[in-house]
Structure formats: C-alpha cells, structure tokens
Amino acid sequence: MDPSFDEFLHVPARLSIVAMLAPADWVDFGFLRDAIGTSDSALSKQISALADAGYVAVRKDQERRARRTYVRLTPEGRQAFQRHAAALERIVAVARTQAERPTPDREPGA
Template sequence: MGDYSLPMKFDRMIHQPSRLAIMALLAGCESADFAYLLKETNLNKGTLSKHLSNLAEAGYIEIVKTFKGKYPNTSAALTPKGRRAFKKYRRQYRKFSKSIDDD
C-alpha cells in the first residue's frame, strides 16, 4: 500500500509546477539566462520573474544581472543549497511514486 503522507513532506517551494520546471532546467546546466528560461517554461515575463525571485529568496538560486554589449542580461543558477534541495525533492518524489506503483 502506498504511503500517501509522503507528498506532505515535499518542499513546497520546489513542488509548485512553475518553480519545479525552473529547478529542473537549472539542475541540468551551469546557468541559464532569462530568455532561455522564458522560452523553455512558456511562462510570461512577470510570472517567471516572480518565481525566480521566490527561489532566490529561499536561497535555491542565484540571480546574476550583467550586460551583453549594451543590453541587460539576467541569468540564474542553482546554489549548492538549491542543488541539495532539488536532489532531496527528486528522492522523495521517486519514493512516493514507487510506493503508489506497488499498489
């Protein structure tokens, strides 16, 4: 029988679908710029910006603002804390998924 209490232990900062997508994208690379995240997540600029801010406030990502020529460029990267949190989230999710697959 599945352990249906496991999702209650999921990190809510990561579990929200938009932030989960952002974390998954960033886990697969060193860093990603705002335009790439916008394209891959299909979020609008305001929503993406808000979720990036939330993840940064939690200490899960670092946001770096630079210039490419004369144009501003924003990029994001997972922090060590963010990598650990995402690894833990994936482990918990797999455990839950396995517990309900056994039903």
C-alpha cells in the same frame, strides 16, 4: 508524506525552473522563459521567490547595449531539488507497488 517532500519547491512553476537549472550552470533568463513557456513577469516572480529561499542565484550582466539576466541553482537549491526528486520517486514507487498488488475478490453485497 515523505519528510523530503518540499512543498515550496513543488509549485509547478518553481519545480519546472529548478528542473531546467539542474543540469546547467548559468542559464539565460530568456532561454528559461521560452523553455518553460511563461511570461517575463511570471518567471521573474518565481525566480525572486526561489532566490529569497536561497535556491537560486541571479546575475545581471551588461552585454553591449542589452542587460542580460542569468540564473543558476545554489548548492542548497541543488540539494533541495535532489531531495525533492527522490521524495517524488519514493511516492511513485509506493503507488506502483500498491497498484501491482492483487486485490481480493469481494463477496457480493460486501
């Protein structure tokens, strides 16, 4: 396995979150929830895990009468995502290379 492959980050929900955060600065919790298609509680659980790992920062603001939560990648989280994405690209490249190699015909009964 590629040493840059991040098993913690590879969990589909976490990978979806960091992929959504990668091109942005602060992202609204509700937007993130709707874009990923998950529940508040499931998203909150994954954001907490990512925050505990140092991959995301969470900011809570009071806007009028509503409390809003915003999330962004930390520099460490951004680097981890970039390393993991590069590892996935290398894994796919190897698979493509192997798929393109001609296979020798097998003798009957081999």
